[in-house]
Amino acid sequence: MIEFHLDRRSGVATYLQLVHQVKQALRLGTLRPGDRLPTAREVVEALAINPNTVLKAYRELEREGLVEGRPGLGTFVQRSLGGVRLADQAALRRELDEWVRRARRAGLDRDDMETLFSLAMTDAYRGGAAGEETA
Amino acid sequence: MTAALTVTGLSVRHRRGWALRDCSLSVPAGRVAALVGPNGAGKTTLLHTVTGLLTPHGGTVTVAGDVAFMAQDKPLYDTFTIAETLTFGRRLNPRWDGAYAAGRLAELGIEPERKIKELSGGQQAQVALTLALARRPGLLVLDEPLANLDPLARHDVMRALMGEVAERGTTVLISSHVVADLHDTCDWLVVLNGGRVQVSGDIDDLLAGHLMLSGPDELRPPAGAQVIEESRTGRQVRLLVRGAQVLDPRWNVRQADLDELVLAYLRSPEASALPRLSEVGA
Amino acid sequence: MIWLTWRQHRAQILVTGGLLAALGLLLLGSAVEARLYVAGHAPPGCPGRAAACWDLALALSERYDAVYTLFGWMPLMAPALVGVFWGAPLLGREYERGTQKLAWTQAVSVRRWMLVKLGVLGGLVSAGGLLLSAMVALWRPVLQREDWFGNIGVFNMVGVAPAAWWLYAFAMGVAGGALFRRTLPAMALVVAGIALTMPGLFRLSEHYAEPVRTVQSGSTVLNADDARVVGWAWIAPSGTELPSPPTGVCAHRPDTGRSGRNQEAYERCLFGKGYRYAIYHHPATRFWRFQWTEAAILAVGSVAFAGTAVRRTLRRRV
Numbered sequence: 001m002i003e004f005h006l007d008r009r010s011g012v013a014t015y016l017q018l019v020h021q022v023k024q025a026l027r028l029g030t031l032r033p034g035d036r037l038p039t040a041r042e043v044v045e046a047l048a049i050n051p052n053t054v055l056k057a058y059r060e061l062e063r064e065g066l067v068e069g070r071p072g073l074g075t076f077v078q079r080s081l082g083g084v085r086l087a088d089q090a091a092l093r094r095e096l097d098e099w100v101r102r103a104r105r106a107g108l109d110r111d112d113m114e115t116l117f118s119l120a121m122t123d124a125y126r127g128g129a130a131g132e133e134t135a
Numbered sequence: 136m137t138a139a140l141t142v143t144g145l146s147v148r149h150r151r152g153w154a155l156r157d158c159s160l161s162v163p164a165g166r167v168a169a170l171v172g173p174n175g176a177g178k179t180t181l182l183h184t185v186t187g188l189l190t191p192h193g194g195t196v197t198v199a200g201d202v203a204f205m206a207q208d209k210p211l212y213d214t215f216t217i218a219e220t221l222t223f224g225r226r227l228n229p230r231w232d233g234a235y236a237a238g239r240l241a242e243l244g245i246e247p248e249r250k251i252k253e254l255s256g257g258q259q260a261q262v263a264l265t266l267a268l269a270r271r272p273g274l275l276v277l278d279e280p281l282a283n284l285d286p287l288a289r290h291d292v293m294r295a296l297m298g299e300v301a302e303r304g305t306t307v308l309i310s311s312h313v314v315a316d317l318h319d320t321c322d323w324l325v326v327l328n329g330g331r332v333q334v335s336g337d338i339d340d341l342l343a344g345h346l347m348l349s350g351p352d353e354l355r356p357p358a359g360a361q362v363i364e365e366s367r368t369g370r371q372v373r374l375l376v377r378g379a380q381v382l383d384p385r386w387n388v389r390q391a392d393l394d395e396l397v398l399a400y401l402r403s404p405e406a407s408a409l410p411r412l413s414e415v416g417a
Numbered sequence: 418m419i420w421l422t423w424r425q426h427r428a429q430i431l432v433t434g435g436l437l438a439a440l441g442l443l444l445l446g447s448a449v450e451a452r453l454y455v456a457g458h459a460p461p462g463c464p465g466r467a468a469a470c471w472d473l474a475l476a477l478s479e480r481y482d483a484v485y486t487l488f489g490w491m492p493l494m495a496p497a498l499v500g501v502f503w504g505a506p507l508l509g510r511e512y513e514r515g516t517q518k519l520a521w522t523q524a525v526s527v528r529r530w531m532l533v534k535l536g537v538l539g540g541l542v543s544a545g546g547l548l549l550s551a552m553v554a555l556w557r558p559v560l561q562r563e564d565w566f567g568n569i570g571v572f573n574m575v576g577v578a579p580a581a582w583w584l585y586a587f588a589m590g591v592a593g594g595a596l597f598r599r600t601l602p603a604m605a606l607v608v609a610g611i612a613l614t615m616p617g618l619f620r621l622s623e624h625y626a627e628p629v630r631t632v633q634s635g636s637t638v639l640n641a642d643d644a645r646v647v648g649w650a651w652i653a654p655s656g657t658e659l660p661s662p663p664t665g666v667c668a669h670r671p672d673t674g675r676s677g678r679n680q681e682a683y684e685r686c687l688f689g690k691g692y693r694y695a696i697y698h699h700p701a702t703r704f705w706r707f708q709w710t711e712a713a714i715l716a717v718g719s720v721a722f723a724g725t726a727v728r729r730t731l732r733r734r735v
Contacts, residue, residue, distance in 0.1 A: 006319070011392070014319050041301040048293035049319040050167050051301035122389060186522050190732050206518035212425070213514070219424060226420050227523035263519075270524070 001038065002031055006047055014049055018057035026066065026081040037067060037075040137199065139164040139274050139306035140185065145194035147180050153330050154180040157194070159409075160325050160335040162308060164199065164273075167300055169321035169338075170310040171397055177330040178310040179207065182278050185308070200273020201230065207278040209263040211251045217262060218247040224266050236269035239295075257288030264292060268299055275299075277309045281316050293320055314397050324393075326400050333400050334408045338393065341408065346381060347391045348374045357381050363406045364399035375399040377408060418525060418533040426538060429503050433545055440549070444556040447484050451477055451559050492573035493615060495549065496586035499542055500607030504590015507534060508726065509600035531727050535591065539723075542587045546580030566701040567643040569619055576705070581712035581719075586611055588722035595729040614718075618711060623647045625710040628697040637684055637694050643701040654691035666690060 002025050004018055012020075025031040038046075040054040058075050061067045069075045103113050138161040145158040155177045162168040172178050183189040185196050186204040211220060217240060225231045240247070243261055251259065260280070267275055280296075281289045297320060299305055311317050324341060326334035334341065345363070348356075352372040356362050360379030365372065375395065381388050391399070400406055423430070454477065460469040478485055511517040521527045553574045557565070564571055572578060589610045593603030628647050631639065639646060650658045662669075667686035670679045688694075699707070 008318070039301075041298055044297040044301045045294050047319070048290050048297055050322050051297060052167075052322050053319065054301075119387075126388065126390075183518075187527075188518060188521060188733060201524060202522070204518065204522040206515060206522075208515050210515040210519045212516060212519075215424070223421060223424075224523075226418065227520075227525045229524055266519075 001035070004038075004043055004047060006049070015053045015057040015060065018043075018054065019060050022057075022061055022066070023081055026077070029080065031077050031080070033077050033079055035077045036073075037077070039074060137164050138162065138197075139166070139199050140168075140308065141195075141197040142181075142185065143195050143197075145181070145184060145196065146192050147177075147184060147189060148192050155184070155191070156330045158327070158330070158332045159194075160332050161410075162274075162306060162323055162325075164306050165300075165304045166323040167297075167307045167309065167321045168323035168325055169314075169317040170308060170325045170327060171312065171314055171317070172327035173401060174312055176327045178312075178327055179278055180330075181327060182276050182308070182310055185274075186276055198274050201270060202274045202276060203267035203270045203272035204276045205263050205267050205278065205280060207282060209260050209280075211259060211263055211266075213252040214250065216248055216250050217245055220251060220262060220266065221247070221269075224269055228270050230271055232269045232271055236265050239265050239268070255288075257284055257291065260284055260288060260292055261295070264295060268295075268305075271303070273306065275305050275307045277307065279310055279312070281311065281313075289316070296320070314394050318393060324397075326397055328401055328404050331404075332409065333404070333406070334397075336408060336410060341396060342390055342393065344408075345375060345377050345391045345396055346379060347389050347395060348376060348381060348386045350383075350386045354383065354385060357383065357386070361406070363408075364403050418529060419537060421520075422534050422537045426503070426507075430541060433499070433503075433541075437545060437548055437552075441552050443484065444552055447481055448556050448559040451481070454480065455559075488574075489570055491549075492570050492579075492582070493611065495546075495579065496582040497608055497611045499545075499583045500586030500590035500611065501604045503538060503542060504587040504592075505594050505603035505607055506600050507538070507591045508594030508730065509598065509603045510594075512594070512598035513600060527731060528727075531730055535588075535723055535727070539584055539587060539719075542583045543580040546583040547577070549579045550575050550577070564643050566699075566704045566707070567645050569622075569645075572704075572707070573615075576708040577712045578708055581715040582611075585614070585715040585719045585722075588719040588726070591726045592722035592729075595726040618714065621714075622707060622711065623699075625707050626699060626703055628699055631696045631698065632693050633696065634693045635688055637696075639696045639698055641698065641700055645699040646696060647699065648697035650695050651687065652693040652695055658695060663687065663692065666692070 002022065004021055006014060006017060010017070022031065022037070031037075037058065040051045040058075043049070043054045044051045058067065058069065062069055062075075066078055066081070067075050068078045100113065103116075108116075141161040143159045145155050146153065147155040158177075158181065170178050170181065180189065182204070184191050185198070186202050187196075188204075212223070215223065221233065221236050221240075224236065225233055237247070240262065243258070245254065245258055245262065251262065254262065264280075267277075275296075277296075280292055284292065296307065300307060309317060309321065322338050324334055324336060324338045325332060349371060352367055352370050354372065356365075356374055356376060357379040360374075360376040362374055362376050364375045367373075375391055400408070455473065458476070459473055508517075511520060520530060553571070557563075557571065557575070565575055566572055573582060586607055590603055590607045593606035594600065597603050597606070622645075631641070632652065633640070637649070650660070651662055652658050653663065667683050667690065669683045672679045684694075
């Protein structure tokens with residue numbers, strides 16, 4: 001079972017925080033195929049958030065094929081994340097390291113780089129749902 | 136989408152002028168609607184009209200099902216015991232879930248033989264909320280439910296409320312002058328300012344429909360955009376716009392958050408974001 | 418709703434019931450004691466018009482001075498207390514505490530809330546008034562007094578008058594609560610209202626019926642039990658009524674002290690010269706006519722106050 005938490009100052013939409021936490025648990029293996037996600041009521045009574053937010057997060061996960069809602073029973077994990085993805089991450093990380101080195105040589109300081117990175121992220125994720133354009 | 140609450144052309148006059156003027160709004164069933172606005176905007180007047188405590192001078196209020204109301208100071212009869220307070224609920228409401236009410240208060244550790252005046256503010260709020268919820272209303276109206284509560288009690292009240300919405304799909308209308316209180320709990324927004332409805336709609340749609348633009352001040356607002364608020368500092372201009380496609384790459388674009396959106400509207404009383412007339416009552 | 422009415426107003430109901438019971442005991446005790454006293458002292462034929470009977474009644478009233486004092490205040494105090502403690506808080510207290518926002522948003526309609534409260538409490542108040550009336554009616558004859566009609570204080574405590582007064586004060590208190598939305602001003606309204614209505618109605622009561630005109634030639638004292646005298650005048654031998662006692666016909670020396678000798682001599686002289694004396698009065702047989710007239714006036718007032726309260730409550734404006 002997963003226990004959700006909220007970072008109210010992060011600026012990240014609440015339903016996205018829930019989505020990320022499920023994905024993280026899938027990567028770490030704390031959630032495995034067949035596990036049941038907490039019901040909307042359970043999440044809502046723990047976090048004091050709108051039930052529709054939970055349902056929206058679950059719909060998003062369902063759309064990505066990670067979980068499956070079974071009427072009357074609950075929402076269950078379909079597949080895990082990780083393995084191949086971890087290797088991808090290592091490669092991406094190496095590329096990012098290389099980018100940071102080049103930026104430093106070009107005279108950018110830490111703040112410049114962070115501004116550039118967050119601008120790129122904002123552009124990439126404009127319009128809400130994550131993953132669509134980059135997939 | 137059926138409306139749990141429809142208000143059309145509502146007007147209420149004070150001794151000193153209009154408290155509400157030609158207010159129209161609707162809240163779809165199953166939504167948690169935030170009614171926000173500065174102090175004196177007419178929030179309480181609107182809620183009192185919706186709950187029948189006030190007779191409007193004009194306009195209509197239509198509610199699907201029973202309305203339960205928790206007033207701002209959470210009034211209860213001081214000298215009643217908890218058990219008597221629940222008897223009050225049972226005697227005055229043909230639809231009354233006594234088992235639920237007793238169970239919920241037992242869960243909270245509030246003993247039936249205690250008197251209302253012996254309870255803490257947070258416990259009184261819980262009793263008042265239980266009294267409203269055990270009626271199994273179609274529409275639950277709460278006037279500043281979090282005012283005068285400590286952070287723990289606020290969280291408890293909101294948790295109970297959200298649990299109820301998840302369980303029964305109750306439609307809720309909550310007023311507050313603190314937008315931050317309603318951030319994670321509400322999915323529908325009504326902004327009331329100076330007795331008029333300025334914004335009414337789904338929060339996600341509203342956020343998606345508004346953009347915060349910043350850029351050099353020689354830029355013109357994008358074509359077709361409704362500029363809600365404009366502020367200039369030095370050579371930079373910041374705009375909150377509605378319904379625009381931003382093509383000019385010199386604009387730095389991001390989504391507005393709820394506080395920014397509400398504040399922008401409140402600072403520009405002439406701007407409004409309302410559904411078209413045909414959508415009201417849809 | 419009836420449960421709620423009892424729960425919210427049981428203090429008033431119990432205290433009023435307790436006070437009536439205490440008064441009942443007091444009256445019963447004094448009645449038993451008075452009966453024993455009368456058995457020991459009463460000349461035969463009392464109560465009656467004999468001077469001995471009058472002396473007995475006087476002795477009794479001295480004996481029960483404390484009870485009489487209480488009795489004297491009761492016609493004014495009892496309705497005022499009812500209005501202050503039953504009527505004024507009914508709406509005033511709800512508005513003060515904001516609990517009307519709780520009570521009037523339940524499934525029970527405001528109209529029903531009002532009607533049950535007014536009906537149940539108004540009924541109890543009227544019943545309390547009738548109980549007082551019954552107790553006084555049983556007690557008064559024991560003290561050798563038959564002054565139901567002539568004595569306005571007693572008149573207001575027998576028959577249907579107490580019930581009407583209590584109901585009137587209650588309705589006025591409720592209306593005050595609806596108008597001021599506070600208990601204290603509503604209480605003040607009741608006290609002022611009763612203090613004005615009571616003498617007002619007393620004055621008006623002269624006109625409930627056309628007074629009977631009795632013309633006497635020999636005495637200025639009306640020869641009728643328990644009548645309410647409302648006016649008098651001398652009649653000249655010619656038959657015309659004089660606006661003031663005739664002057665220059667007989668010598669009229671002022672009396673000194675408590676003696677009425679000079680006055681009596683003056684009157685005897687006038688009667689001797691053919692003058693007669695007219696007394697306008699309402700005879701005791703009009704008791705019920707006056708009771709119902711007064712009750713009807715108070716009932717109209719009660720309905721007006723209750724109507725104001727209901728209207729203000731049902732059509733609520735900012």
